[in-house]
Amino acid sequence: MENLRDILAKARRVVLRKGISPQDAEDIVQSAYTRVHAFEQREIVRSQEALLITAAVRLAYDERRRQDRAAMFEKVDEVPSVADDAPLPDEILRAQQRTARLKEGLDRLPERTRRILLSRRLDGLTYKQIAQIEGSTEAAIEKQVARATLELMNWVNGW
Structure with missing residues (x-):
């Protein structure tokens, strides 16, 4: 019969072939040996090697x-929080x-002022373009937009 050191080395090689890391393989073989030794105290064992290798593989x-379950949880932890x-x-x-209050404020403005402000803010027209449309100067349009704003x-903040 082979000596214990050879049996443990063989069990370690079998465990390594199962994809276990070398450090974990040592722990597994040690745990298997402890279990087999305790079993041998109670029962008659025909082949210590077969029992040890079977226990190590299991x-x-x-x-x-x-490890697979732990990897599953690690993947869950790696999901970025959205x-x-x-x-x-x-x-x-x-x-x-606020939008309703703003609409009320717009309704309070004179028609021309509201039209100029909306042309600038919503339509994105330049002061020059608005001045041409309204038949006014650029400076007057700028002042009117500033005052209306x-x-x-x-009006909105005073609410």
Whole structure:
């Protein structure tokens, strides 16, 4: 019969072929040996080598399953957290209220001032283009847009 050192080395090689790391293989073979030795105290063993290798292989399978499950959880941990960019319900409500307040403020502006402001802010026309359309100077349009903007800001913020 082979000596114990040769049996342990053979069990280690078998465990390594199962895809277990060398360090874990040492632990598995040691655990298998401890279990086989305890079993030998209670029962008669015909082949210590066969029992040790079988126990080591089963422990290696258990270890692989444990590693696979752990890898599954590691992958879950690696998923980047995705922030929800959607506004909160109270933020939506406040924005709707501000928009309604802004509409009220726009309705209070004189027709020409409202038309000039919306041409600049919504349509993206330049002061020069608006001045040509309205038959006014660029400076006058700039002042009118500035005053209307200030009036609307005060109207919305004063609420």
